[in-house]
Amino acid sequence: MNMNHYSVVIIGAGPAGLTAGYELIKQGIKPIVLEAGDKVGGISRTETYKGYRFDIGGHRFYTKIGEVQQIWQEILAADFIKVPRLSRIYYGGKFYSYPLSLFNTLSNLGIIPSIFILFSYLKAKVKTRLFPGPEPDNFEDWAIDRFGYRLYRIFFKTYTEKVWGIPCSRIRADWAAQRIQGMSLKRAVVNALFGSQNAKSLIKKFDYPVLGPGMMWERCQEIIESQGAMVQLNTAVTRIEREGTWIKSITARQGDRTIQIFGDRFISSMPITALVQRLDPPAPERVLTAARSLKYRDFLIVALIVNQPDLFPDNWIYIHSPEFKVGRIQNFKNWSAAMVPNPNKTCLGMEYFCSEGDALWELSNTELIDLASREVVELNLASKLSAIEDGFVIRQRKAYPVYDGEYRQHLQVIQEYLKQFDNLQTIGRNGMHRYNNQDHSMLTGLLAAKNILGEQHDLWNVNTERSYYEDFTKEERSSLKKQSQLEKLPTAISSKVN
Ligand SMILES: O=c1ccn([C@@H]2O[C@H](COP(=O)(O)OP(=O)(O)O[C@H]3O[C@@H]([C@H](O)CO)[C@H](O)[C@H]3O)[C@@H](O)[C@H]2O)c(=O)[nH]1
Numbered sequence: 005m006n007m008n009h010y011s012v013v014i015i016g017a018g019p020a021g022l023t024a025g026y027e028l029i030k031q032g033i034k035p036i037v038l039e040a041g042d043k044v045g046g047i048s049r050t051e052t053y054k055g056y057r058f059d060i061g062g063h064r065f066y067t068k069i070g071e072v073q074q075i076w077q078e079i080l081a082a083d084f085i086k087v088p089r090l091s092r093i094y095y096g097g098k099f100y101s102y103p104l105s106l107f108n109t110l111s112n113l114g115i116i117p118s119i120f121i122l123f124s125y126l127k128a129k130v131k132t133r134l135f136p137g138p139e140p141d142n143f144e145d146w147a148i149d150r151f152g153y154r155l156y157r158i159f160f161k162t163y164t165e166k167v168w169g170i171p172c173s174r175i176r177a178d179w180a181a182q183r184i185q186g187m188s189l190k191r192a193v194v195n196a197l198f199g200s201q202n203a204k205s206l207i208k209k210f211d212y213p214v215l216g217p218g219m220m221w222e223r224c225q226e227i228i229e230s231q232g233a234m235v236q237l238n239t240a241v242t243r244i245e246r247e248g249t250w251i252k253s254i255t256a257r258q259g260d261r262t263i264q265i266f267g268d269r270f271i272s273s274m275p276i277t278a279l280v281q282r283l284d285p286p287a288p289e290r291v292l293t294a295a296r297s298l299k300y301r302d303f304l305i306v307a308l309i310v311n312q313p314d315l316f317p318d319n320w321i322y323i324h325s326p327e328f329k330v331g332r333i334q335n336f337k338n339w340s341a342a343m344v345p346n347p348n349k350t351c352l353g354m355e356y357f358c359s360e361g362d363a364l365w366e367l368s369n370t371e372l373i374d375l376a377s378r379e380v381v382e383l384n385l386a387s388k389l390s391a392i393e394d395g396f397v398i399r400q401r402k403a404y405p406v407y408d409g410e411y412r413q414h415l416q417v418i419q420e421y422l423k424q425f426d427n428l429q430t431i432g433r434n435g436m437h438r439y440n441n442q443d444h445s446m447l448t449g450l451l452a453a454k455n456i457l458g459e460q461h462d463l464w465n466v467n468t469e470r471s472y473y474e475d476f477t478k479e480e481r482s483s484l485k486k487q488s489q490l491e492k493l494p495t496a497i498s499s500k501v502n
Contacts, residue, residue, distance in 0.1 A: 009266040012456060013254060016273030017235055018046020019442045020432030022224045023075065023449035024271050025233060031457055034233040035267060038256055039418055040240040043218070046273075047433070050218025051307075053396040055345035058307050058353050060400050062320050062334045063217035064089075064210040064265060067443035068280045071450055076211070079223050084211040087339055090317055094383065095158055095324040102322065117154075125152035139177070142409070146177035154375060163324045166331045168301055168358045168406065179407040179439060214342050217442075239263070241274060244282045249424040269378045271452045273432035273445075275300070277401055280418055287421060294417035297410060298401045298437055302365060303403035306354040306376035309394040310386050313348045323383070329364065330379050349393070352380060360401055369397040405437040420463065429455060436463070 012028055014021045017039035025037045037216035065084070067073050076084070093100040098112040098347050110118050132149050140146040143164065147156040149416045155357050164172050213219040243255040253266040272279050276440045280287050280295040286297075316341070320334045336343040344351050354376035358364040367375065373395030405411075415437050422430060431448040434438045440448070444466055451461040 005081075008036075008263070010034075011267065012036075012269045012271065013038065013265055013267035014271045014273075015241055015254070015279075015431065016040075016046065016435070017044040017221070017225065017237070018273055018432060018445070019048050019221065020047075020273040020435060020445040020449040021271065021444040022030045022221055022228070022235075022292075023448075024431060025228045025235070026224055027450050027453035028456065029228055029231040029233050031453075032339040033456070034231065035158050035271075035299055036233065036267075037228070037235040038239040038241060038254070038265070039235065039237050040274075042237055043222075044235060044237070045218045045221035047400065048217045048221060050216030051398055053307060054309070054394070056307060056309060056336070056351040056396075057216045057218075057343040058305070058351060059217055059334065060305060060335050060403075060453050061303070061355065062332075062353070063212075063442060064207075065212060065217070066210045066219075069443050069447055071118060072443045072446050075446065075450070076220065079227065080213055082218050083214050083219060083223075085214050085340055086209050087212045087319065089115070089207060089319060090338070091320050091322065091353050092318055092326075093159065093163075093324055095162070097325075099321070100159075112461045113158075116240060121152065121154045121158075123152075124303050128152040141177055143175040143177055144172035146180050147172070154425060159324070161324065162326045163322055163331065166323075166326070166329075167404070169357065169359055169362075170406075170408065172329060174408055176407040176409060176411065178412070212339050214340050216336075216340065216343060227378075242283045244279065245284050246425075249426065251425060252426050268427060269456050270428045271449070271456075272428065272430050273435040273449070274283065275434040276415075276422075276430055276437050279430065279435075280422075283365075291418055291421045294414040298418075298433070299406040299408060299411070300402040301404040301406055302358055302360045303400045304356050304365065304372065304374050305398045305400070306356070307396045307398070308352045308354060308373070308376055308380060308386075308392050310350045310352060310380075311348070311391050311393050312350055312387065315350050315385055316349045321385075328379050328383065329356060330354050330376065330383075333380070333383075334384065352385075354380065365399065369395075372397050402434055405439055407439065411437070431463060440466075 011033055012035035014024050014035050014037045017037050021037055021039075022044060025035050028035050041049075048063050050057050050059060065076055091102050093102050100112055101108045113121065127150070128149055140149055144156070144161070147160045151160070161172055164175065168175055228235055239256045239258050241254055241256045242262075244251060245253045245255065251267070251270045253264050254270070255262060255264050277295040277298050280291055286292065316335060317338065318335060319334055319338050322332055323330050332355040334355065336353060337347075337352045341347065356364050356372075376395065377392045378387055380392070381389055386392060422428065429452040430436055431452045432445045436448065448463045448466050451459075451463055451466065455461055
């Protein structure tokens, strides 16, 4: 067995792990990064099929976190493009602009249903004013309180249930509080009427690496390696050896080789459940039980190559209608023209939310490509089946940590146990079982590295203390703009690499 010692060992080369590595090398520490997969970027990687590039989901680069914006600029400044945001919701045979536009919404819904929606909204408002109760703990009650039943049914229930595969009444309100708290009907109407005149508005343009999000992480890997640190791919952690509450080493499989890596400090972005289950000697039974009880939602994407140049103008479309299994459709050339090798063709990402082992997950690739092809034609987004030339399937395990009724207490048990380990920090989406976006995952990686350098940050507060929402005030927007102009100046690291 091969054995080595490193001052810092990082598990996972997704956005969180690589950000930790990047910060450490900037400060002169050379960590080793171990990645189970064959490429870097985690869920933010870019896959390629016959020259067509696609995301696992869609990855916009926008953030309110100055430090993250700075890292993006340092790594990729010249290779970002500005992409206009356009997305719509498909429901009941109609397309709704998103964010909602008053005229489009009213004309799609019709006057009478719109009046019913308004009354149901007012009913919810009157109820919460006259009979204020405790904050609802499930998503259904949370959304009805804020939007009224009818709006909830059209714009939240069906899509949310597709994403999570469980009824909205079984999803904790924490999820909504983290993702959609800032929205209200009143605000949607003000936005629709006054657009950018409104104090806060959703971003209309976002940054995107010209070759997809994976480009950011491949470049980050290059920078880390150019400074003498190592990113080892195809390296799956199989055991984490501990002495009490001190991690001593990690055993990993690299093809048919087994390696053991000793370290002083460990940072892990692997799923927190797997981390706990790989501890040796094993964690206490109550911690293992908690780990077995946390759940994930999986995801699969069917990339369809269509022999038509322009199918629709959106970056992506949400498919709320329950009669379609597809949840969201990405049109990658509308993110960056360089994502498709032939401008006369289109590559769509048909996204299906599912759970490993369920009927969708178990379909063969051919069946999935047939299903996606049929659905895209029935949605009138592609003209005919014969226009679909080819397809490719990617299955992504553990795409989303599930916030069901019990997750909090299970996570608490694991968190309390892991907090006793002085040389281990968990970061990132699955590393903390928190539905982070890329920027918040990166921030946990950045702060973990800073902790190693002597600062003291509580990673479990990230995303609860820093705002998630993608609406920006004019002040926030102009401060980030100023900052990114400053950051276009080469820094020590980016000038070395470029
Ligand atoms: O045993 C294991 C298990 C996993 N890995 C690798 O760890 C990487 C984790 O990356 P990722 O799942 O992408 O998670 P991370 O928190 O670093 O990144 C976040 O970014 C966004 C995302 O891009 C959506 O916007 C999201 O918040 C998080 O995904 C991955 O490469 C695994 O293969 C391992 O090495 N060993």
